[in-house]
Amino acid sequence: MNKKRTILLIISIVLITALLFTGCNSQDQKFTYSRDIDNNGYWRGIKASNYVELGSYIGLSIPKDTYTVTEDELQSNLTSILQDHLVKTDVYDRDVVYGDTLNIDYIGRVDGVAFEGGSTGGIGADVTIGVTNYIDDFLEQLIGHMPKETFDIEVTFPEDYGDEQLNGKDAIFTITINHIVESSIPELTDEFVNATFSESNGWTTVEQMKSGLTENIKDTKVSEYIQDYLTASSTIKEIPQMILDFQDEAIILFYQNYATQYQMELDDFLKQYVGVENQQQLLEQYKEDNEKVSEMHLVIQAVAEDAKIKATKDDVQNYFENYMQTDDYSQYEEIYGLNYLKLTTLVQMVLDHIQDNAVFE
Numbered sequence: 122m123n124k125k126r127t128i129l130l131i132i133s134i135v136l137i138t139a140l141l142f143t144g145c146n147s148q149d150q151k152f153t154y155s156r157d158i159d160n161n162g163y164w165r166g167i168k169a170s171n172y173v174e175l176g177s178y179i180g181l182s183i184p185k186d187t188y189t190v191t192e193d194e195l196q197s198n199l200t201s202i203l204q205d206h207l208v209k210t211d212v213y214d215r216d217v218v219y220g221d222t223l224n225i226d227y228i229g230r231v232d233g234v235a236f237e238g239g240s241t242g243g244i245g246a247d248v249t250i251g252v253t254n255y256i257d258d259f260l261e262q263l264i265g266h267m268p269k270e271t272f273d274i275e276v277t278f279p280e281d282y283g284d285e286q287l288n289g290k291d292a293i294f295t296i297t298i299n300h301i302v303e304s305s306i307p308e309l310t311d312e313f314v315n316a317t318f319s320e321s322n323g324w325t326t327v328e329q330m331k332s333g334l335t336e337n338i339k340d341t342k343v344s345e346y347i348q349d350y351l352t353a354s355s356t357i358k359e360i361p362q363m364i365l366d367f368q369d370e371a372i373i374l375f376y377q378n379y380a381t382q383y384q385m386e387l388d389d390f391l392k393q394y395v396g397v398e399n400q401q402q403l404l405e406q407y408k409e410d411n412e413k414v415s416e417m418h419l420v421i422q423a424v425a426e427d428a429k430i431k432a433t434k435d436d437v438q439n440y441f442e443n444y445m446q447t448d449d450y451s452q453y454e455e456i457y458g459l460n461y462l463k464l465t466t467l468v469q470m471v472l473d474h475i476q477d478n479a480v481f482e
Contacts, residue, residue: 152370155458157363162425162432162463167361169422176354178424181347181479188342188481190335198334199309206317207304213268215301222249222302223263229294236286238384245299256282263298271297283389321446340476347475351420352413360415368411369404376403424471432463432470440466 159165217223224247229239250260257276266272273293280289307313311326318324324333373387380390388399397403404411425431437459441450453462 152374153458154371154456155460157367158458158460158464160460160463162460162465162467163422164361164364164418167363167422168426169419170426172358172361173419173423174356174358175420175423175427176351178351178354178475179478181350181475183343183346183479183481185482187346188339190338190342194338195331195335198338199331202334203306203309206307206313208307210303210305212301212303215267217250217263217266217268217298217301219250219261219264220252222247222304224299224302225263226297226299227294229292231287231290231292236292239292239294247302259294263296266296266298268298268300271295281392283385283393343476343479344472347472347479348417351424351475352417355420355423357416357419360412360419364415364418365411368407368414372404372407372411373400421468421471424475425467428471428474430467430470430474432467434459434463436470437462437466440469444469 157165163169211224224245226241226243226245227239228235228241230236248255248260250263253260256278259274259276262274262276273295276292276294278284278287278290278292282288309327309330314327314330315325318330322330322333324330376391376395377387379394380387383390383394385393391397391399391403395403397406437450438448440462441453442448450462
Protein backbone atom coordinates (compact mmCIF):
# COMPACT_ATOMS: atom_id res chain seq x y z
CA MET A 122 0.00 0.00 0.00
CA ASN A 123 0.99 3.62 -0.52
CA LYS A 124 3.63 4.71 1.99
CA LYS A 125 2.40 8.31 1.90
CA ARG A 126 -0.44 7.54 4.27
CA THR A 127 -2.40 9.76 6.59
CA ILE A 128 -1.48 9.26 10.23
CA LEU A 129 -4.07 9.56 12.96
CA LEU A 130 -2.05 11.36 15.58
CA ILE A 131 -2.73 9.86 18.99
CA ILE A 132 -1.06 12.62 20.92
CA SER A 133 -3.69 14.33 23.07
CA ILE A 134 -3.17 17.63 21.26
CA VAL A 135 -5.43 17.32 18.27
CA LEU A 136 -2.90 17.85 15.49
CA ILE A 137 0.75 18.75 15.66
CA THR A 138 0.14 21.71 13.34
CA ALA A 139 -2.65 23.18 15.43
CA LEU A 140 -0.35 24.62 18.06
CA LEU A 141 1.72 26.54 15.54
CA PHE A 142 -1.03 29.16 15.63
CA THR A 143 -0.83 29.53 19.42
CA GLY A 144 2.85 30.43 19.60
CA CYS A 145 5.83 28.93 21.39
CA ASN A 146 5.98 27.93 25.02
CA SER A 147 6.42 30.79 27.46
CA GLN A 148 9.90 30.93 28.88
CA ASP A 149 8.56 30.64 32.43
CA GLN A 150 6.70 27.41 31.67
CA LYS A 151 8.21 24.39 33.42
CA PHE A 152 6.46 22.07 30.97
CA THR A 153 8.05 21.41 27.59
CA TYR A 154 6.90 18.83 25.08
CA SER A 155 10.23 17.01 24.96
CA ARG A 156 10.85 17.04 28.71
CA ASP A 157 9.67 13.47 29.32
CA ILE A 158 10.81 11.95 26.00
CA ASP A 159 14.23 10.39 25.43
CA ASN A 160 16.46 10.40 22.33
CA ASN A 161 14.71 7.33 20.88
CA GLY A 162 11.20 8.75 21.10
CA TYR A 163 10.46 6.65 24.20
CA TRP A 164 9.00 7.89 27.48
CA ARG A 165 11.99 8.73 29.62
CA GLY A 166 12.79 6.08 32.24
CA ILE A 167 9.72 3.97 31.39
CA LYS A 168 9.87 0.40 30.12
CA ALA A 169 6.46 -0.08 28.58
CA SER A 170 6.65 -3.87 28.67
CA ASN A 171 6.48 -3.63 32.48
CA TYR A 172 3.03 -2.09 32.16
CA VAL A 173 1.59 -3.81 29.07
CA GLU A 174 0.91 -7.37 27.99
CA LEU A 175 0.78 -7.26 24.21
CA GLY A 176 -1.40 -9.43 22.05
CA SER A 177 -0.04 -10.93 18.84
CA TYR A 178 0.58 -8.21 16.28
CA ILE A 179 2.85 -9.75 13.61
CA GLY A 180 0.92 -11.20 10.69
CA LEU A 181 -2.23 -9.39 11.75
CA SER A 182 -5.15 -10.23 9.47
CA ILE A 183 -6.88 -7.15 8.05
CA PRO A 184 -10.47 -7.89 6.89
CA LYS A 185 -11.22 -6.60 3.39
CA ASP A 186 -14.33 -4.71 4.47
CA THR A 187 -12.13 -2.78 6.90
CA TYR A 188 -10.19 -1.00 4.17
CA THR A 189 -12.66 -0.99 1.28
CA VAL A 190 -13.28 2.57 0.07
CA THR A 191 -16.79 3.39 -1.11
CA GLU A 192 -17.66 5.92 -3.80
CA ASP A 193 -19.45 8.02 -1.18
CA GLU A 194 -16.29 8.15 0.97
CA LEU A 195 -14.19 9.21 -2.01
CA GLN A 196 -16.68 11.89 -3.06
CA SER A 197 -16.90 13.17 0.51
CA ASN A 198 -13.12 13.58 0.61
CA LEU A 199 -13.08 15.30 -2.78
CA THR A 200 -15.80 17.71 -1.67
CA SER A 201 -13.96 18.47 1.55
CA ILE A 202 -10.74 19.20 -0.33
CA LEU A 203 -12.49 21.46 -2.83
CA GLN A 204 -14.10 23.36 0.04
CA ASP A 205 -10.62 23.88 1.49
CA HIS A 206 -9.60 25.56 -1.79
CA LEU A 207 -12.51 27.92 -2.29
CA VAL A 208 -12.10 30.64 -4.89
CA LYS A 209 -12.59 33.96 -3.11
CA THR A 210 -13.85 37.10 -4.81
CA ASP A 211 -13.93 40.60 -3.31
CA VAL A 212 -17.34 42.24 -3.81
CA TYR A 213 -18.05 45.96 -3.49
CA ASP A 214 -21.40 46.57 -5.22
CA ARG A 215 -24.08 45.35 -2.80
CA ASP A 216 -25.34 45.67 0.77
CA VAL A 217 -24.18 43.35 3.53
CA VAL A 218 -26.68 40.59 4.39
CA TYR A 219 -26.83 38.00 7.18
CA GLY A 220 -24.37 35.17 6.58
CA ASP A 221 -21.92 37.29 4.60
CA THR A 222 -18.19 37.04 5.15
CA LEU A 223 -16.64 40.49 5.32
CA ASN A 224 -13.22 42.01 5.63
CA ILE A 225 -13.44 44.85 8.13
CA ASP A 226 -11.31 47.23 10.13
CA TYR A 227 -12.39 48.73 13.42
CA ILE A 228 -11.29 50.81 16.39
CA GLY A 229 -13.10 50.40 19.72
CA ARG A 230 -13.42 53.12 22.34
CA VAL A 231 -14.77 53.20 25.89
CA ASP A 232 -15.55 56.68 27.23
CA GLY A 233 -13.91 58.06 24.10
CA VAL A 234 -10.59 56.29 24.72
CA ALA A 235 -9.27 53.48 22.50
CA PHE A 236 -8.52 50.34 24.49
CA GLU A 237 -5.91 47.63 24.07
CA GLY A 238 -6.97 44.76 21.82
CA GLY A 239 -9.93 46.72 20.44
CA SER A 240 -8.52 47.49 17.01
CA THR A 241 -7.57 45.59 13.86
CA GLY A 242 -4.60 47.92 13.46
CA GLY A 243 -5.54 48.56 9.84
CA ILE A 244 -4.66 45.04 8.68
CA GLY A 245 -8.27 43.90 8.27
CA ALA A 246 -10.12 40.96 9.77
CA ASP A 247 -12.36 38.42 8.05
CA VAL A 248 -15.63 37.86 9.93
CA THR A 249 -18.82 35.98 9.09
CA ILE A 250 -22.13 37.32 10.36
CA GLY A 251 -23.89 34.59 12.30
CA VAL A 252 -20.73 32.51 12.66
CA THR A 253 -17.90 34.63 14.04
CA ASN A 254 -18.29 35.11 17.79
CA TYR A 255 -18.18 38.82 18.62
CA ILE A 256 -19.77 40.55 21.62
CA ASP A 257 -23.39 41.71 21.75
CA ASP A 258 -24.87 42.32 18.27
CA PHE A 259 -21.58 43.70 16.92
CA LEU A 260 -21.70 41.96 13.54
CA GLU A 261 -25.46 42.12 13.05
CA GLN A 262 -25.18 45.93 13.06
CA LEU A 263 -23.14 45.71 9.85
CA ILE A 264 -26.13 44.38 7.89
CA GLY A 265 -27.41 46.86 5.30
CA HIS A 266 -24.16 48.77 5.02
CA MET A 267 -21.97 48.88 1.91
CA PRO A 268 -18.28 48.14 1.30
CA LYS A 269 -16.03 51.21 1.67
CA GLU A 270 -18.50 52.68 4.17
CA THR A 271 -17.26 53.89 7.58
CA PHE A 272 -19.69 54.24 10.50
CA ASP A 273 -20.05 53.79 14.27
CA ILE A 274 -21.84 51.04 16.18
CA GLU A 275 -22.62 50.76 19.89
CA VAL A 276 -22.17 47.56 21.91
CA THR A 277 -22.05 46.52 25.56
CA PHE A 278 -19.40 44.18 26.91
CA PRO A 279 -20.71 41.29 29.06
CA GLU A 280 -20.33 41.70 32.82
CA ASP A 281 -18.13 38.58 32.85
CA TYR A 282 -16.10 39.46 29.75
CA GLY A 283 -12.88 38.73 31.63
CA ASP A 284 -11.28 42.17 31.53
CA GLU A 285 -11.90 44.49 34.49
CA GLN A 286 -11.42 47.50 32.22
CA LEU A 287 -14.24 46.34 29.92
CA ASN A 288 -16.65 44.23 32.00
CA GLY A 289 -20.18 45.63 31.52
CA LYS A 290 -18.91 48.75 29.72
CA ASP A 291 -20.58 50.44 26.76
CA ALA A 292 -18.28 50.87 23.77
CA ILE A 293 -18.37 52.58 20.40
CA PHE A 294 -16.62 50.90 17.48
CA THR A 295 -15.77 52.80 14.32
CA ILE A 296 -16.16 50.28 11.51
CA THR A 297 -14.89 50.29 7.94
CA ILE A 298 -16.21 47.55 5.68
CA ASN A 299 -13.36 46.91 3.25
CA HIS A 300 -15.19 44.37 1.09
CA ILE A 301 -17.55 41.42 1.08
CA VAL A 302 -15.89 38.05 0.49
CA GLU A 303 -17.80 35.66 -1.75
CA SER A 304 -16.52 32.10 -2.04
CA SER A 305 -17.16 29.50 -4.72
CA ILE A 306 -16.13 25.87 -5.01
CA PRO A 307 -13.57 25.35 -7.80
CA GLU A 308 -14.30 22.95 -10.62
CA LEU A 309 -12.41 19.67 -10.32
CA THR A 310 -10.30 19.62 -13.47
CA ASP A 311 -6.86 18.39 -14.48
CA GLU A 312 -5.72 22.01 -14.56
CA PHE A 313 -6.88 22.61 -10.98
CA VAL A 314 -5.27 19.38 -9.71
CA ASN A 315 -1.97 20.10 -11.46
CA ALA A 316 -1.80 23.67 -10.14
CA THR A 317 -2.77 22.73 -6.60
CA PHE A 318 -1.33 19.29 -5.87
CA SER A 319 1.49 18.52 -8.31
CA GLU A 320 4.19 19.75 -5.95
CA SER A 321 2.80 18.50 -2.63
CA ASN A 322 1.23 15.20 -3.72
CA GLY A 323 2.52 14.50 -7.21
CA TRP A 324 -1.00 14.60 -8.67
CA THR A 325 -1.39 16.22 -12.08
CA THR A 326 -4.76 14.80 -13.19
CA VAL A 327 -8.15 14.15 -11.63
CA GLU A 328 -7.66 10.40 -12.01
CA GLN A 329 -4.32 10.54 -10.19
CA MET A 330 -5.95 12.54 -7.41
CA LYS A 331 -8.80 10.05 -7.05
CA SER A 332 -6.37 7.14 -7.01
CA GLY A 333 -4.14 8.83 -4.44
CA LEU A 334 -7.07 9.76 -2.22
CA THR A 335 -8.40 6.21 -2.39
CA GLU A 336 -5.05 4.90 -1.16
CA ASN A 337 -4.92 7.51 1.60
CA ILE A 338 -8.42 6.60 2.78
CA LYS A 339 -7.47 2.92 2.75
CA ASP A 340 -4.39 3.62 4.81
CA THR A 341 -6.35 5.69 7.31
CA LYS A 342 -8.87 2.87 7.71
CA VAL A 343 -6.08 0.34 8.21
CA SER A 344 -4.36 2.62 10.74
CA GLU A 345 -7.61 2.93 12.69
CA TYR A 346 -8.11 -0.83 12.62
CA ILE A 347 -4.56 -1.45 13.88
CA GLN A 348 -4.91 1.05 16.71
CA ASP A 349 -8.24 -0.43 17.77
CA TYR A 350 -6.77 -3.92 17.61
CA LEU A 351 -3.72 -2.98 19.67
CA THR A 352 -5.76 -1.53 22.51
CA ALA A 353 -8.33 -4.35 22.44
CA SER A 354 -5.73 -7.14 22.38
CA SER A 355 -3.39 -5.65 25.00
CA THR A 356 -3.72 -5.67 28.77
CA ILE A 357 -2.75 -2.45 30.54
CA LYS A 358 -1.62 -3.17 34.09
CA GLU A 359 -1.06 0.45 35.08
CA ILE A 360 -0.51 3.85 33.47
CA PRO A 361 2.63 5.62 34.73
CA GLN A 362 1.71 8.90 36.38
CA MET A 363 4.33 10.72 34.34
CA ILE A 364 2.45 10.03 31.09
CA LEU A 365 -0.87 11.11 32.60
CA ASP A 366 0.72 14.28 33.94
CA PHE A 367 2.18 14.98 30.50
CA GLN A 368 -1.27 14.84 28.91
CA ASP A 369 -2.70 17.16 31.56
CA GLU A 370 0.11 19.69 31.25
CA ALA A 371 -0.08 19.65 27.46
CA ILE A 372 -3.80 20.42 27.59
CA ILE A 373 -3.25 23.27 30.05
CA LEU A 374 -0.48 24.76 27.90
CA PHE A 375 -2.63 24.47 24.78
CA TYR A 376 -5.36 26.62 26.34
CA GLN A 377 -2.88 28.90 28.11
CA ASN A 378 -1.39 29.84 24.75
CA TYR A 379 -4.83 30.69 23.40
CA ALA A 380 -5.65 32.71 26.53
CA THR A 381 -2.41 34.64 26.06
CA GLN A 382 -3.39 35.41 22.47
CA TYR A 383 -6.67 36.81 23.71
CA GLN A 384 -4.84 38.74 26.45
CA MET A 385 -6.88 36.96 29.12
CA GLU A 386 -6.21 35.05 32.31
CA LEU A 387 -6.54 31.30 31.73
CA ASP A 388 -9.52 30.73 34.03
CA ASP A 389 -11.36 33.69 32.48
CA PHE A 390 -10.68 32.29 29.01
CA LEU A 391 -11.91 28.84 30.05
CA LYS A 392 -15.14 30.29 31.44
CA GLN A 393 -15.89 32.36 28.36
CA TYR A 394 -14.76 30.10 25.52
CA VAL A 395 -14.63 26.53 26.87
CA GLY A 396 -17.52 26.54 29.31
CA VAL A 397 -15.65 25.30 32.39
CA GLU A 398 -14.96 27.20 35.61
CA ASN A 399 -11.28 26.43 36.07
CA GLN A 400 -8.34 24.22 35.11
CA GLN A 401 -9.49 21.39 37.37
CA GLN A 402 -12.82 21.16 35.56
CA LEU A 403 -11.01 21.29 32.23
CA LEU A 404 -8.84 18.32 33.17
CA GLU A 405 -11.88 16.41 34.42
CA GLN A 406 -13.45 16.98 31.03
CA TYR A 407 -10.39 15.49 29.30
CA LYS A 408 -9.71 12.75 31.88
CA GLU A 409 -11.13 9.81 29.93
CA ASP A 410 -9.57 10.89 26.63
CA ASN A 411 -6.18 11.48 28.25
CA GLU A 412 -6.25 8.02 29.81
CA LYS A 413 -7.00 6.45 26.43
CA VAL A 414 -4.20 8.42 24.79
CA SER A 415 -1.79 7.40 27.56
CA GLU A 416 -2.76 3.74 27.16
CA MET A 417 -2.13 3.92 23.43
CA HIS A 418 1.27 5.50 24.04
CA LEU A 419 2.19 2.61 26.32
CA VAL A 420 1.08 0.02 23.79
CA ILE A 421 2.92 1.76 20.95
CA GLN A 422 6.14 1.88 22.97
CA ALA A 423 5.71 -1.74 24.05
CA VAL A 424 5.57 -2.77 20.39
CA ALA A 425 8.57 -0.55 19.63
CA GLU A 426 10.56 -2.18 22.44
CA ASP A 427 9.59 -5.66 21.25
CA ALA A 428 10.38 -4.91 17.59
CA LYS A 429 13.49 -2.88 18.49
CA ILE A 430 12.19 0.22 16.72
CA LYS A 431 13.78 3.54 17.66
CA ALA A 432 13.24 6.94 16.06
CA THR A 433 16.30 8.78 14.77
CA LYS A 434 16.70 12.27 13.39
CA ASP A 435 16.70 10.80 9.88
CA ASP A 436 13.37 9.12 10.66
CA VAL A 437 11.95 12.48 11.73
CA GLN A 438 13.14 13.98 8.44
CA ASN A 439 11.45 11.18 6.50
CA TYR A 440 8.26 11.61 8.50
CA PHE A 441 7.96 15.28 7.67
CA GLU A 442 8.79 14.74 4.01
CA ASN A 443 6.26 11.91 3.62
CA TYR A 444 3.41 13.03 5.85
CA MET A 445 3.74 16.79 6.24
CA GLN A 446 5.01 17.52 2.70
CA THR A 447 7.96 19.56 3.92
CA ASP A 448 11.68 18.97 4.35
CA ASP A 449 12.04 21.77 6.89
CA TYR A 450 10.67 20.96 10.34
CA SER A 451 12.65 23.62 12.20
CA GLN A 452 9.53 25.57 13.26
CA TYR A 453 8.08 22.40 14.78
CA GLU A 454 11.34 21.56 16.53
CA GLU A 455 11.50 25.07 17.99
CA ILE A 456 8.09 24.62 19.61
CA TYR A 457 8.11 20.94 20.52
CA GLY A 458 11.77 19.91 20.68
CA LEU A 459 13.35 17.11 18.67
CA ASN A 460 12.50 14.32 21.10
CA TYR A 461 8.77 15.05 20.94
CA LEU A 462 8.99 14.91 17.15
CA LYS A 463 10.71 11.54 17.57
CA LEU A 464 7.79 10.37 19.69
CA THR A 465 5.34 11.39 16.96
CA THR A 466 7.53 9.69 14.36
CA LEU A 467 7.80 6.54 16.48
CA VAL A 468 4.01 6.20 16.51
CA GLN A 469 3.95 6.15 12.71
CA MET A 470 6.93 3.79 12.51
CA VAL A 471 5.17 1.27 14.76
CA LEU A 472 1.93 1.48 12.77
CA ASP A 473 3.93 1.08 9.55
CA HIS A 474 5.75 -1.94 10.96
CA ILE A 475 2.50 -3.69 11.84
CA GLN A 476 0.87 -2.79 8.53
CA ASP A 477 3.89 -3.93 6.51
CA ASN A 478 3.71 -7.32 8.20
CA ALA A 479 -0.08 -7.62 8.06
CA VAL A 480 -2.08 -10.01 5.90
CA PHE A 481 -4.74 -8.28 3.83
CA GLU A 482 -7.76 -10.46 3.19
